[in-house]
C-alpha cells in the first residue's frame with residue numbers, strides 16, 4: 001500500500017513526498033482510513049511506529065476539506081519536547097497547504113506565554129499543547145474553541161503516568177461535545193480504557209501488537225556486577241562506531257554519577273533528568289540532535305516519544321523494570337528501518353526481569369561476559385534447566401578482550417543457554433525488509 005491510496009488531499013501527498021514518506025506503517029495503514037471515516041479511535045502501537053502521522057494526516061485532510069474559523073484541532077501531549085516535535089511534523093506535512101499550527105507549552109519564560117497568546121489571536125488551525133498551559137489559555141478566554149472538530153491525546157499512557165488525568169477532564173469540559181476524539185498510546189494499561197470510556201462515545205480500537213523490537217536492532221546482553229558497570233560502559237564507548245548514544249539508568253543519582261565518570265574521560269556527555277528545567281532540556285536535545293553531544297544519559301523520562309534520528313547505540317545500564325519499557329527504550333535506535341545496537345547490562349538481581357523481557361520479545365539473547373580485564377561477570381542461570389552449563393566459561397578469557405571493539409559477536413563470550421533448539425521462533429531469522 002502507498003500513501004496515495006488513502007486519497008488524501010494532493011497537497012498532503014506533496015508534503016509526504018518531500019519528507020520522504022513512501023509507505024505507510026501498519027498503524028498508519030489501519031488508522032488513517034478509520035479516522036477519515038470520522039469515528040473515534042484508540043490507537044495503540046509501540047514507540048517509533050509512526051503514530052504521529054497516523055493521526056495528523058487524516059485530521060489535516062479533513063481540515064483542508066472543511067476549513068474552520070477558530071481552532072480546528074487540539075493535540076494534547078505530555079511534554080514540551082513532544083509538543084514541539086509534533087508541531088515540526090505538522091509543519092512538514094502541511095508545507096504545501098495553508099493550514100497553520102502552533103505549539104503551546106509551559107515551562108518557558110513569561111515572554112513565551114505572551115508570544116503564544118499573540119500567535120493564537122492571529123489564528124491557528126491546530127494547537128499542540130501540554131495540558132497545564134492549555135488550561136491557562138482556556139481560562140484567559142483567548143482561544144476560540146467553539147469550532148473544534150478534533151481532539152487528540154498523544155501518549156495518553158504517559159499523560160496519565162504524569163498525573164494529567166484531572167487536567168484532561170477539565171479541558172474536555174470546555175470543548176464542544178460534537179467532535180472526533182482520538183487517543184494514541186504506546187501501551188494499553190486498564191486506566192487508558194477507563195479514560196476512553198469517560199471521554200468518547202463509541203470508539204474503535206486499533207492495536208498493533210506490542211511486539212518485538214524492530215528487526216534492524218542488534219540486541220546484546222552483557223552480564224555485569226554493579227561495580228563493573230561503569231568500566232564496562234567505558235569499554236563499550238571505545239567503539240567509535242557509536243557516535244550517538246543514549247544510556248538509561250534506573251535512578252537520577254546513577255545518571256549523575258555515570259555522567260561524572262564519563263565526563264572525566266573526556267567524552268561529550270550530558271545527563272538528562274527531571275532536575276533540569278525545560279529550557280535546559282530543550283537545549284540538550286538540540287545539541288544531541290545536532291550531534292554535538294555524543295552520549296545522553298537519562299532515566300526513563302528519555303525513553304518515550306523523543307524522536308531523534310540516527311541513534312547508533314542504546315545502553316541499558318540497568319535492566320528496565322517493565323518489559324515494555326525495554327522495547328520503548330531500545331526503540332530509540334534503528335527507527336524507521338535504520339540499524340542500531342542495544343546493549344543491556346544484567347546483574348544477578350535483574351536476571352528474572354530480563355527473562356520477562358525475553359518472553360515479551362520472543363527471543364533469547366546470548367549472555368556475553370565482560371572483557372576479561374574487568375573480571376568475571378555473574379553467571380546467567382537459565383530458568384529450570386541449568387545443567388551445570390554455568391561453569392563452562394574457561395574459554396572466554398583469552399579472546400574476550402577484543403569484544404568491545406566493534407561488531408564482533410559470538411565467539412568471545414559464553415552464552416548462558418543456547419537458543420534455537422527447534423521449536424522457538426528463530427529469533428532474527430524471519431527478517432522482513434521494510
Ligand code: ADP
Pocket residue numbers: 020021022023024025028045046047048049050051052053305307335336
Ligand atoms: P511514534 O509516535 O509511534 O513513537 P513517530 O510518529 O514519532 O512514532 O515516528 C517515528 C519516526 O518514523 C519519525 O522520525 C517519523 O518521521 C518516521 N516515520 C513515521 N512514519 C513513517 C513512514 N510511513 N515512512 C517513513 N518514515 C516514517
Ligand code: MG
Pocket residue numbers: 051052154155305
Ligand atoms: Mg509519538
